[in-house]
Amino acid sequence: MEQKMNSSMWVLGLVVLALVASPVNAISCEDATAQLSPCLLYLVGNGDETVPAQCCAGAQALNKIVNSQSDRQTVCECFKQAAPKIGAKVDRIQQVVKTCQINIGIPVDFNMDCSKIQ
Template identity: 30%
Template sequence: MAVNSKATTALVVLAASFVAVLMAAREASAAVTCGQVGTSLAPCIPYATGKAATPSQGCCSGMKSLNAMARTSADRQAVCRCLKSLAGTVKSVNLGVVAGAPAKCGVSVPFPISMSTDCNKVN
C-alpha cells in the first residue's frame, strides 16, 4: 500500500490548523475583554465623575452584567486590569465613589476597586 505524501501532509496541516483554531477560541473565551468592561461600565461615567448623585439604572445593569461575565479568576483579573486602565483614561474619576458603586447597585465584587489592587492576586 503506497502512502500519498501530499495527502498525508495535507491531513497534518489540516489537523494542526484545527488544533490552532480550537486553542485560539479557548484563549479568546478565557477572559472578559476591556471592550466589554468599557461598554458595560460606560453608563457609570456620570456617577464616577460626580455629575450624577447616584449610579443610574444603566450603570447598575452594566455592573451586574459584567459581574456575571467574570466567572473565572482569569476573567476577574482581566476586569481588574481593565478597570485600572480605564480609570486612568476618564477625566475627573473619583475612585472613592467608584469603589462604593457596586454596593449601591447590590453587586458584590470579589476584589477592592483601587489603583493599588494587585490584579494578579484576584481570584
C-alpha cells in the first residue's frame, strides 16, 4: 500500500510539473490525462459499472479546453498511445463520451489517424 501511495505521489508530482511547464493556450498530453484521471478505474473495467460523476466532471473540463485542431490532434495522439497501455476498454471510453455528453471531434478508435482530425 505504501509503495502504491509513493508511486501515485510521484505521478501526481510529474503531472503538476507538466502543468506548470505547459505553454499558455496549448493543451498537452499531461493536461488531458490529468483531467481524465478520475476516469482511470472505470476505463480499465475496475470499480463502478456506471461512469463516476468525477469522471464526467474531468471529461467535461477537458472538452472545454480543447479548442483548436492542434489541441484535438494532441489529445488524439495522447489517448491513442496511452489508452491501450493502461488497458482502457473502447466500450468504456465510448460510454464516457455518451454519458458525459462530450464531443471533441475525436473518434474512439486506437487505430485512428490523428493527423486527419479537423
